Amino acid sequence: MKQGAVDFFLSRFNITLEEIGRLLGVALSKGGDFADLYFEYRINNSINLEEQLVKSATKSISQGVGVRVNSGDKTGYAYTDEISFDSIKHAALTAAYISQAQKEVGPVSVSRHSNKHNLYSVEESVSDLPVARKIELVREADSLARSFDKRIREVQSSFHDEYKVVMIANSEGLLVGDIQPLTRFNVACIADEDGNLQMGRAGGGGRSGIELFLKEVTSQSLAEEAARQAIINLEAVDAPAGMMAVVLGSGWPGILLHEAVGHGLEADFNRKQTSAFANLIGQRVASELCTVVDDGTIPGRRGSLNIDDEGNGTTQTVLIEKGILRGYINDRLNAQLLGVDKTGNGRRESYQHMPMPRMTNTFMLAGPESPEDIIKSVKRGLYAVQFGGGQVDITSGKFVFTTSEAYLIEDGKITAPVRNATLIGNGPDALTKVTAVGNDLALDKGIGLCGKDGQSVPVGVGMPTIKISEMTVGGTN
Amino acid sequence: MKHTKELAVSIVEAAMKKGATAAEVIIYESNEFSAGVRLGQVETLKDSANQDLGLRVIWEGRQATVSTSDFTKDAIAQLVDDAVELARATSVDDRLSLPEQSEFARDWPELDLYDRESANLSTDKKLALALEAEEAARSFDQRIVNFDGSSFDSVSGGTILANSLGFVGFYQGTHCSVSTVPIAQEDGKMQRDYWFDTKRKVKDLENATSIGRKAAERTIRRLGAKKIKTQQVPVVFDPVTATSLLSNIFQAVSGDSIIRKSSFLLGKLEEVIASQNLTVVDDGRIPGAVGSRPFDGEGLPTRRNVVIEKGRFKTYLLNSYTARKLGMKSTGNAVRGISSAPSVGSTNLYVEPGSFSPEEIIRSVKNGFYLTDLIGFGVNIVTGDYSRGASGIWIENGELTYPVEEVTIAGNLKDMLKAIEMVGSDLEFRARSASPTIKIGSMTVSGE
Numbered sequence: 025m026k027q028g029a030v031d032f033f034l035s036r037f038n039i040t041l042e043e044i045g046r047l048l049g050v051a052l053s054k055g056g057d058f059a060d061l062y063f064e065y066r067i068n069n070s071i072n073l074e075e076q077l078v079k080s081a082t083k084s085i086s087q088g089v090g091v092r093v094n095s096g097d098k099t100g101y102a103y104t105d106e107i108s109f110d111s112i113k114h115a116a117l118t119a120a121y122i123s124q125a126q127k128e129v130g131p132v133s134v135s136r137h138s139n140k141h142n143l144y145s146v147e148e149s150v151s152d153l154p155v156a157r158k159i160e161l162v163r164e165a166d167s168l169a170r171s172f173d174k175r176i177r178e179v180q181s182s183f184h185d186e187y188k189v190v191m192i193a194n195s196e197g198l199l200v201g202d203i204q205p206l207t208r209f210n211v212a213c214i215a216d217e218d219g220n221l222q223m224g225r226a227g228g229g230g231r232s233g234i235e236l237f238l239k240e241v242t243s244q245s246l247a248e249e250a251a252r253q254a255i256i257n258l259e260a261v262d263a264p265a266g267m268m269a270v271v272l273g274s275g276w277p278g279i280l281l282h283e284a285v286g287h288g289l290e291a292d293f294n295r296k297q298t299s300a301f302a303n304l305i306g307q308r309v310a311s312e313l314c315t316v317v318d319d320g321t322i323p324g325r326r327g328s329l330n331i332d333d334e335g336n337g338t339t340q341t342v343l344i345e346k347g348i349l350r351g352y353i354n355d356r357l358n359a360q361l362l363g364v365d366k367t368g369n370g371r372r373e374s375y376q377h378m379p380m381p382r383m384t385n386t387f388m389l390a391g392p393e394s395p396e397d398i399i400k401s402v403k404r405g406l407y408a409v410q411f412g413g414g415q416v417d418i419t420s421g422k423f424v425f426t427t428s429e430a431y432l433i434e435d436g437k438i439t440a441p442v443r444n445a446t447l448i449g450n451g452p453d454a455l456t457k458v459t460a461v462g463n464d465l466a467l468d469k470g471i472g473l474c475g476k477d478g479q480s481v482p483v484g485v486g487m488p489t490i491k492i493s494e495m496t497v498g499g500t501n
Numbered sequence: 502m503k504h505t506k507e508l509a510v511s512i513v514e515a516a517m518k519k520g521a522t523a524a525e526v527i528i529y530e531s532n533e534f535s536a537g538v539r540l541g542q543v544e545t546l547k548d549s550a551n552q553d554l555g556l557r558v559i560w561e562g563r564q565a566t567v568s569t570s571d572f573t574k575d576a577i578a579q580l581v582d583d584a585v586e587l588a589r590a591t592s593v594d595d596r597l598s599l600p601e602q603s604e605f606a607r608d609w610p611e612l613d614l615y616d617r618e619s620a621n622l623s624t625d626k627k628l629a630l631a632l633e634a635e636e637a638a639r640s641f642d643q644r645i646v647n648f649d650g651s652s653f654d655s656v657s658g659g660t661i662l663a664n665s666l667g668f669v670g671f672y673q674g675t676h677c678s679v680s681t682v683p684i685a686q687e688d689g690k691m692q693r694d695y696w697f698d699t700k701r702k703v704k705d706l707e708n709a710t711s712i713g714r715k716a717a718e719r720t721i722r723r724l725g726a727k728k729i730k731t732q733q734v735p736v737v738f739d740p741v742t743a744t745s746l747l748s749n750i751f752q753a754v755s756g757d758s759i760i761r762k763s764s765f766l767l768g769k770l771e772e773v774i775a776s777q778n779l780t781v782v783d784d785g786r787i788p789g790a791v792g793s794r795p796f797d798g799e800g801l802p803t804r805r806n807v808v809i810e811k812g813r814f815k816t817y818l819l820n821s822y823t824a825r826k827l828g829m830k831s832t833g834n835a836v837r838g839i840s841s842a843p844s845v846g847s848t849n850l851y852v853e854p855g856s857f858s859p860e861e862i863i864r865s866v867k868n869g870f871y872l873t874d875l876i877g878f879g880v881n882i883v884t885g886d887y888s889r890g891a892s893g894i895w896i897e898n899g900e901l902t903y904p905v906e907e908v909t910i911a912g913n914l915k916d917m918l919k920a921i922e923m924v925g926s927d928l929e930f931r932a933r934s935a936s937p938t939i940k941i942g943s944m945t946v947s948g949e
Contacts, residue, residue, distance in 0.1 A: 068840070074761065077592035083583050084568040084840035085576070101547040105570040118548050155590040178762050214762055214883065221762060223883045263888070265911065265947035266731040296539070298649050298684055300691065378545065413878035415890070419649065419684055419693040420723075422907050424877035424890035446879035446888040446909045496728075498879065498888040498909025500945040 029201025030136060033063050033191045037107040041199065045131035047091075047109070048195045051116040052132075055125025056093035056100070058356075059116070060194035062333060063089050063107065064375040067151060072182045073162040081155060090375040091115045095123035097361055101378045134199040140337035141330040143323045146233035150207050151187035153234060158183045161243050165211045168247035175258065176251050178214035181243075183207075184229075192335035200335040205231050206326065206482060208470065211246040215254035222260070224253030225428065228469030230324045241469055253410065253429050256441050263445035263499025264432065269405030270447060270495045271398055271433065276411060276468040278487030281316055281386050283414040283423040284454045285309070287476070289343050289351075290369075290381040291358035293418050300421030300452050301349065309349045310455030313391055316344040318353055320368055320384030326470040327385035327484035334370035334379050341367045343386075344455070355381045373479040383474060387486030391461025395489035398460045400436040406497050407431045407438050408447070421451035424498075446498040454492065462489030502659045503552065504528050504572065506671055509663035512556060512577060517665055519585045521558040523599045524665045525799075527837050529553045531658030536624070538631045539650050546624070551658075555839040556580055560588035564597050568840035599799070600821040600831065605668045606802035609795035613788045614674035616702040620657035622677075627653040630709045634681040637713025642721050644685045649693055651681035651713075655703075660794075662837070668800040676791060677703050681716045687724045694719035694874070699932045701789055707931075719873065726892060726904035728948045735869035736910055736944045737862055737896065740927060742872045743936035747852055749914060750781060751934075752882045754808050754816075755845045756823025756834075765885035765915055766814060774814045775918035778855055781809040783818060785833060785848030792849035792933030798837030803848055806832045812919075820845050852936040855924030859938040862923045864899035870946055871896050872910065885914035891946070908948040917941050 033039065044061065051059035065087045072080045088105040089112050100122025102115040150158070165181040184207065191201040208229035215222045226249035228241035237243070272280060285301070293299035301309065310316070320338025322328050329338050334356050342350045354362070355370030358381055371382035399407060407430060414425030426446045432439045467486035474483040509526040516524035530552045537545035554577070555568040565587035569580050635651040655677035663669045680697035696716035698707040706712075738746055758764040766774060785803025787793050797803055799821055807815050817827070820835030820843045836846030863871060872893040879888040888911040894901045925938030 077594050078590070079592065079594055079597075080564055080566060080842050081587045081591045082566045082568075082840055082842075083587055085580075086568075086570050088570060098543055099545045101545065101549075103549045105550075105552055115549070119546075122543070122546050155587065159590060180761065216762070221765075221767070221883050223763065223881070263911075265909075265945050267949055296649070297647055298691075298693070376549065376551070378547065415876040415878070417693070417874075417876060419691045420726075420892075420906060422876070422890065422892070424879070424909070426877055426879035426888065443884070444879060444881050444886045444888060445911065446877050446890055448877075448890045448907055448909050450907055496907065496909065496947055496949075498890070498911050498945075498947045500888075500911045500913075 029189045029203050030191050030199060032189050039109060041134055043109050044193045045134050047112050047116050048132040048193065049129045050113055051091055051093050051120050052129040052195055054120040055123035055127050056095045056120060058094040058195055060092050060192060060334065061089055062375050063191040064188065066186060066188040068186050069151060070182060070184045071155065071158045071162055073166055074180045076166055078159055086374065088375040089115065091119040092378055093119040093122050094357055098122050099378055103376050132195050132197060134193045134197050137198055137200045139200060139202060139330040141321055143321060143328045143330055144205055144231040145324045146205055147235045148233045149205060150185040150234050161209065161237060165243035165247040168244050169211060169213050169251045172248055172251035173255050175215045175217050175255060176213050177216040181211045183209050194335060198335050200331055202330045204329065207232055209237055209241060209246060211250040213250045213254040215258055217258050220258055222254050222257035224250040224257065226250040227471040230326045230470040231328055232324050256429065260441045260443045262501040263442040264406065264497055264501050265499045267494045267496050269402045270492045270497065271402060271405060271407045272487065272490050273409035274462065274464045274487055274489050275466040276485065277408060278387050278468060278485035279411050279414050279425050281388055281487060282383060282485050283416045283425055284449060284451045285316060285343065286383045286386045287416050288418045288421065288451045289353055291352040291354040291362060292381050294352050295358050295362050299418045304349045304452065307349055308347050309452050310344050310347040311458045312347040313461045314344055314347050314455050314458050315389040317342050318383055318386045322385055325385050325467065325484045326472060326482045329384065332368045332370045333372045336366050336368045336370065338368035338384060353381045353383060355379055371481050373481060377479050380477065382476065382481050383483050385467065385484035385486065387467060388488065390463050390465035390488045393460050393462050395462045395464050398462055398489055398491050399433060399438060401460065402433045402491065403435060405433045407433050416451065422448065423451055424448045442499065448496045448498060457493045458490050459493045460491040464488050502530055504530060506661055506663060506669050509661045510669060512581065513663050513665050515581045516556060516558050516584060519581055521560050521585055523559040525557045525599065526663050527555040527839060528661040529658065529839060531656050533656050534627065535652060535654045536627050536631055537650050537652045538628060538635055539648050541632065543628060544650065553839040556584050557842055558584040558588050559597055560585060562593040562595060562597055563588045563591040564842060565591060566840060566842050596822060596825045599664055599666050600801055602666050605800045606670065606796040609802065612786065612793045612795055614672060614701055614793060616675045619655060619675040619677050619703040622703055630679050633709035634679050634713040637710040638681050638683040638717040641714050641717035644687050644721060644724065645683045645717050646686045647684040649682035649684060654678050662800055664800060670796050670800055672795050675701055677706065679706055679709050679712055681713050683717050683720045685720045685724055692720055692723035694723060697931060699791055701791060722894065723892065723904050726906035728907045729895065729905050730949050731947045733943050733945055735866050736941045737866060737869060737871045738939045739871065739873050740929065740936055740938055742875050743939040744934050745875055746939065747850060747934055747936045749880050751847050751850055754818055756817050756819035756827065757845045758882055759817050760823050760826045763883050765882065769814050772814055773812050775809055775812040776921040777812040778924045779809055779812055779918065779921050780853035782807050782853060783847050783850045787849050790849045790930060792847065794848065797833045798835035798843045801831055801833045801835065803833045818845055818847065847934065850934040851928060852924065854926045854928040854937045857923050857925050859925050859927050862925055862938050862940050863896055863901060865923065866896045867898060869896045870905065871901055887912050887914050887917060908946050910944050910946055912944040
């Protein structure tokens with residue numbers, strides 16, 4: 025059996041449980057009421073293919089320890105990229121200064137805890153594979169995209185994999201570890217027809233081994249998807265402007281939930297009363313067709329984790345149940361200050377960052393309707409199936425997300441593809457206008473990266489086909 | 502600096518000994534500090550030292566880039582082995598090489614990038630600045646009821662770059678910034694906005710009270726915002742939103758986009774692509790400016806590049822790889838990430854100020870939109886299609902009237918650049934990029 029995460033750190037950096045306990049004692053020596061140590065060792069590999077050349081291969085190794093001290097609602101944080109007792113002690117003393125008291129704190133006694141989940145379905149670790157295997161995949165995607173249509177002129181394909189080992193120890197005695205794999209395969213195509221250039225993109229991945237890319241997220245499926253999108257966009261007409269019915273396809277369009285409600289339901293914003301959703305627990309924020317969950321426990325998904333970055337097991341949290349707001353996305357500090365249960369959503373980008381409440385996989389449960397019937401029910405509107413990024417102002421509740429593949433709906437039929445357009449809405453009431461939910465729930469293919477306060481973490485989204493009775497579409501026509 | 506130029510040179514030599522055709526090492530060290538305050542109390546304090554080492558090797562026309570934060574002897578030896586091995590797996594790219602010997606920066610002027618006072622500022626002083634900004638915003642108006650936070654952030658860092666053609670360079674720099682994000686409430690609705698400043702020296706920062714007041718003013722004026730009818734109108738971009746437009750222009754003129762045929766400005770060099778009111782400059786040698794640096798990410802001297810001159814597209818911004826691909830010369834815009842090959846980046850990128858005050862620009866609009874905030878990523882640099890979430894203030898008969906939100910503005914950058922009717926005189930650097938107020942003749946505002 026492979027060495028576990030905790031043993032990896034203890035043996036590689038020659039550090040003992042007793043020393044970890046002493047370091048936590050140092051962190052609390054100025055009167056803090058909670059402290060944790062986040063050990064991280066991470067290898068990132070990437071391969072990039074452009075112009076049919078493997079133009080670059082990269083490998084980066086990053087390691088360090090972040091020390092956090094909480095005192096009431098205050099947080100002190102310091103990190104070191106040298107994993108040694110003395111360096112961590114220095115960081116612990118720095119972080120300790122968030123509290124100004126003096127107190128005698130002995131060493132903390134930490135003991136190993138096991139993880140509740142075993143979610144990463146890795147048959148063959150990608151990070152251990154020879155580079156040549158990954159190059160084969162990106163090359164395949166390149167040639168398949170080019171052979172899709174002769175108007176495909178440029179193809180970029182890249183493969184990224186991460187091998188991250190973490191260990192978390194805290195002043196409550198917890199000591200846990202996790203080995204977190206993450207993979208992502210991207211293909212982008214440019215189609216050129218008499219100088220009309222259009223782009224198409226596709227990608228996928230997860231906490232998986234190479235087998236995912238041989239069965240589900242194959243180079244063929246990504247190449248065809250990216251090429252198809254670029255070719256379709258050659259025909260795109262100006263997008264409409266104004267309020268209209270919008271039908272969102274299943275899968276990645278679930279970014280709607282991430283922006284419209286997800287961020288606004290993160291507990292830090294609600295504890296501080298800075299979110300448009302503050303004080304709305306128990307109230308209607310969506311139509312009764314909508315049940316939205318955040319679930320970090322789905323095997324193999326990009327947003328899933330055995331433990332969050334505070335060492336707590338991830339969970340499934342019901343955010344909205346049949347339209348009623350039920351709960352927030354919590355980390356340790358905010359759950360404690362709000363007097364509610366942790367939800368296992370304390371996440372951070374790396375040891376250089378303090379944890380905060382973040383989404384994992386956020387999706388809406390399936391409804392009864394067929395996607396075809398939903399489209400048929402719209403006289404004039406927009407059918408959007410692929411999106412680029414989105415953003416939200418959690419205080420005013422205004423959110424946007426931008427289509428990368430969308431069509432007009434005229435008299436219940438999908439007609440012309442339209443140019444990229446941003447859709448804008450108001451979080452607390454956008455989902456009250458959901459008038460149909462499809463039976464085709466799908467999760468995205470594993471491409472989401474969520475930014476908050478300068479920290480990026482991988483996330484997933486999902487949704488069945490839904491109809492929103494009216495929403496502002498930001499076209500020009 | 503904990504690490505030295507000699508270390509960088511020794512790693513270059515080690516890579517050459519392992520068979521590399523060319524090698525380049527970057528070492529980056531920094532001390533980062535961040536203090537967050539909220540409602541008169543310290544909320545977060547973060548203080549840390551950081552080090553990173555990046556190695557790029559070229560082996561017979563093939564390239565790999567590796568990096569580590571572990572500076573132990575064994576880790577560095579492993580890094581060198583990994584780099585050479587990885588390079589063997591990539592493709593031969595005949596445009597790949599270090600810059601020409603003659604191109605490297607040899608000497609450079611003192612650019613005043615490092616400030617001892619800013620690097621050594623006490624925690625109390627830093628907290629005091631963040632608290633002062635917050636208090637100024639809070640006392641500005643009683644409708645300021647809450648804060649998303651206020652902060653003081655600073656970085657003091659050093660960069661060493663060395664390569665196998667004998668270039669060795671080193672510079673240090675400091676940055677600091679103060680920002681505050683007030684929340685205003687009226688009739689049960691909340692709005693937030695922000696204001697900030699970033700400078701190399703703490704003494705050059707806009708005073709914290711003034712930052713707080715501007716943040717409060719920007720927040721208060723959003724209260725009571727409403728949606729408006731869909732229409733085509735002139736749009737006046739305030740300096741914040743105009744700067745985001747400038748970043749879209751940067752992406753389109755960057756060699757990285759051009760060689761990938763991913764720019765709506767592809768092939769338009771020397772053509773008129775914007776109104777004659779628009780001049781865009783990237784200048785890496787402005788003394789004391791946040792985006793200045795003596796040499797770029799490949800060791801070439803930075804310089805002043807006029808990208809768009811009175812509407813005419815004068816130059817792409819290039820590093821040596823993109824330049825070679827296009828049969829041109831580097832413009833000194835290479836940016837070397839620790840773990841990636843050099844890409845193209847801007848230095849101090851700005852729109853040359855025009856002659857109009859912002860008030861004159863607003864007065865010129867009978868019915869239009871004064872834009873103060875943009876959200877989302879709805880800009881397609883390949884096609885120029887532009888569609889973003891917007892908020893601001895409606896202009897009627899040359900006067901700012903009521904706030905507007907939950908609308909989008911849309912157009913195509915090709916048309917928008919040509920429709921720049923007025924450029925303000927109000928250029929102020931608060932970060933690496935800056936623009937004065939800009940008026941675009943007509944865009945679609947989509948609302949009800």
